[in-house]
Amino acid sequence: xxxxxxxxxxxxxxxxxxxxxxxxxxxxxxxxxxxxxxxxxxxxxxxxxxxxxxxxxxxxxxxxxxxxxxxxxxxxxxxxxxxxxxxxxxxxxxxxxxxxxxxx
Amino acid sequence: xxxxxxxxxxxxxxxxxxxxxxxxxxxxxxxxxxxxxxxxxxxxxxxxxxxxxxxxxxxxxxxxxxxxxxxxxxxxxxxxxxxxxxxxxxxxxxxxxxxxxxxxxxxxxxxxxxxxxxxxxxxxxxxxxxxxxxxxxxxxxxxxxxxxxxxxxxxxxxxxxxxxxxxxxxxxxxxxxxxxxxxxxxxxxxxxxxxxxxxxxxxxxxxxxxxxxxxxxxxxxxxxxxxxxxxxxxxxxxxxxxxxxxxxxxxxxxxxxxxxxxxxxxxxxxxxxxxxxxxxxxxxxxxxxxxxxxxxxxxxxxxxxxxxxxxxxxxxxxxxxxxxxxxxxxxxxxxxxxxxxxxxxxxxxxxxxxxxxxxxxxxxxxxxxxxxxxxxxxxxxxxxxxxxxxxxxxxxxxxxxxxxxxxxxxxxxxxxxxxxxxxxxxxxxxxxxxxxxxxxxxxxxxxxxxxxxxxxxxxxxxxxxxxxxxxxxxxxxxxxxxxxx
Numbered sequence: 001x002x003x004x005x006x007x008x009x010x011x012x013x014x015x016x017x018x019x020x021x022x023x024x025x026x027x028x029x030x031x032x033x034x035x036x037x038x039x040x041x042x043x044x045x046x047x048x049x050x051x052x053x054x055x056x057x058x059x060x061x062x063x064x065x066x067x068x069x070x071x072x073x074x075x076x077x078x079x080x081x082x083x084x085x086x087x088x089x090x091x092x093x094x095x096x097x098x099x100x101x102x103x104x
Numbered sequence: 105x106x107x108x109x110x111x112x113x114x115x116x117x118x119x120x121x122x123x124x125x126x127x128x129x130x131x132x133x134x135x136x137x138x139x140x141x142x143x144x145x146x147x148x149x150x151x152x153x154x155x156x157x158x159x160x161x162x163x164x165x166x167x168x169x170x171x172x173x174x175x176x177x178x179x180x181x182x183x184x185x186x187x188x189x190x191x192x193x194x195x196x197x198x199x200x201x202x203x204x205x206x207x208x209x210x211x212x213x214x215x216x217x218x219x220x221x222x223x224x225x226x227x228x229x230x231x232x233x234x235x236x237x238x239x240x241x242x243x244x245x246x247x248x249x250x251x252x253x254x255x256x257x258x259x260x261x262x263x264x265x266x267x268x269x270x271x272x273x274x275x276x277x278x279x280x281x282x283x284x285x286x287x288x289x290x291x292x293x294x295x296x297x298x299x300x301x302x303x304x305x306x307x308x309x310x311x312x313x314x315x316x317x318x319x320x321x322x323x324x325x326x327x328x329x330x331x332x333x334x335x336x337x338x339x340x341x342x343x344x345x346x347x348x349x350x351x352x353x354x355x356x357x358x359x360x361x362x363x364x365x366x367x368x369x370x371x372x373x374x375x376x377x378x379x380x381x382x383x384x385x386x387x388x389x390x391x392x393x394x395x396x397x398x399x400x401x402x403x404x405x406x407x408x409x410x411x412x413x414x415x416x417x418x419x420x421x422x423x424x425x426x427x428x429x430x431x432x433x434x435x436x437x438x439x440x441x442x443x444x445x446x447x448x449x450x451x452x453x454x455x456x457x458x459x460x461x462x463x464x465x466x467x468x469x470x471x472x473x474x475x476x477x478x479x480x481x482x483x484x485x486x487x488x489x490x491x492x493x494x495x496x497x498x499x500x501x502x503x504x505x506x507x508x509x510x511x512x513x514x515x516x517x518x519x520x521x522x523x524x525x526x527x528x529x530x531x532x533x534x535x536x537x538x539x540x541x542x543x544x545x546x547x548x549x550x551x552x553x554x555x556x557x558x559x560x561x562x563x564x565x566x567x568x569x570x571x572x573x574x575x576x577x578x579x580x581x582x583x584x585x586x587x588x589x
Contacts, residue, residue, distance in 0.1 A: 008281060012281060015277070019270070022270065023270075026266075026267055035263055039263070042266070042273075046277045050280060056281075057280065061280065064228075065228055065231075069273055072269070075235070076238075079242045079243055079262065080242070080262050083246045083255060087256075087259060090249075
């Protein structure tokens with residue numbers, strides 16, 4: 001008896017699932033810190049797919065791409081947290097509900 | 105040797121240099137930072153017009169290409185940089201006045217990213233260049249730290265930009281899984297002669313969504329009005345012109361002439377692009393009509409313009425691609441002066457509300473005339489330059505036989521007149537507000553606005569100049585042509 005072999009499709013499905021979880025987090029959560037965590041989840045979902053593609057296609061390029069993504073994500077978080085700190089100093093809150101000064 | 109003097113490298117060096125001057129130089133030099141920044145931007149713009157500036161370092165050539173499109177659009181972004189730096193020297197930072205040097209140095213980095221972006225020939229290069237642009241723009245948008253709206257705009261752009269990055273990276277991952285490469289010409293080769301691979305289709309869809317955020321196409325447009333309104337006006341100008349143009353050029357390169365340009369993909373994506381274009385034009389135009397804040401109005405009008413360009417791309421073929429190139433230049437020439445005027449208006453009145461325009465036409469006839477001409481050009485009225493490019497979009501739709509899209513585009517082009525006639529009516533027919541500021545517009549604004557207005561008129565009579573640009577941008581299409589034959 002043997003379970004089906006794990007293929008590239010499985011990894012892609014898992015990474016799509018993680019991507020959707022991240023997307024839901026970005027769109028639905030109110031706390032900006034959790035929104036930024038969800039953004040990280042989006043990028044890491046893509047990283048998983050990249051590593052899987054590298055393994056199953058036998059090409060090293062996607063693994064290099066993962067390093068690019070990690071670096072960029074770190075830079076993005078650095079800037080994002082800086083803006084969050086500035087917002088917290090001004091408003092004493094980081095919940096998205098309190099951002100209503102710009103409205104239609 | 106001279107390859108190391110390409111605009112991207114010079115821009116980065118200039119940005120770093122300005123920050124160093126701002127932190128280390130003695131006070132009398134520091135006071136000259138605005139002049140230095142403006143001179144550096146103009147110098148690089150001048151150099152980019154030289155053919156020698158177009159050779160890239162050999163080690164970059166697997167990721168970047170120096171073709172007609174790059175040659176036509178690097179000066180475009182540098183022109184934006186000059187305008188943005190000029191506006192930034194005039195923008196009031198109030199409590200943040202001490203960090204003006206950084207405010208002047210930061211726009212050099214996203215411009216370097218944009219120049220890299222237009223010459224990218226690999227999605228990995230696209231990703232890195234786009235992130236250089238985005239992350240610098242998060243900082244610039246949130247730069248006015250004492251103003252809550254600016255911080256709010258920064259965090260909104262960050263969340264939306266992060267989402268767009270997520271889509272793009274996911275698209276790249278699917279490309280590796282489906283085609284094993286992200287190089288545009290190799291992608292064309294792997295797809296040639298076969299039907300559309302589902303994984304590659306998925307990748308193209310994700311990448312389209314990622315770029316959709318950048319150009320603020322419906323349904324990825326919601327961030328634009330808030331971010332435009334909240335950010336400092338020079339940054340709004342950068343977002344509205346340079347960043348939007350970059351998204352459209354990327355769309356053009358990916359779906360028009362490289363990567364996904366083959367018929368097997370076009371068949372699938374042309375209806376999607378047309379639908380996106382129709383939705384974007386309609387929403388942008390209708391939502392712009394009731395706006396009372398000028399920057400918000402420009403955000404929606406920018407969405408509508410992006411919709412017209414997406415429609416042109418959706419018709420496929422070289423006509424559509426050339427139209428986008430001409431449209432982008434016409435859009436630059438009309439909207440940068442408008443934003444310059446708004447920046448000065450904000451300096452005098454402290455806000456960009458439309459009521460500040462009331463009666464300004466009688467008080468400041470010269471700048472108002474130029475402003476009116478630029479607005480009419482954005483509206484697409486003859487004989488201004490906005491007219492031939494909008495007509496070219498409609499002609500492309502007609503030739504491609506896309507009747508429903510054509511009807512919507514015509515209706516929205518007419519309805520769009522209302523957006524631009526509202527401020528013009530306020531300027532000339534509205535009674536002046538009670539609180540008229542004692543100060544007037546500076547004299548340079550008169551010359552800049554009149555020149556810009558005349559340029560719009562002249563190009564409206566000479567649209568063949570824009571056709572020449574479009575032809576130049578498409579001159580070498582080696583890989584796609586080779587595959588078609």
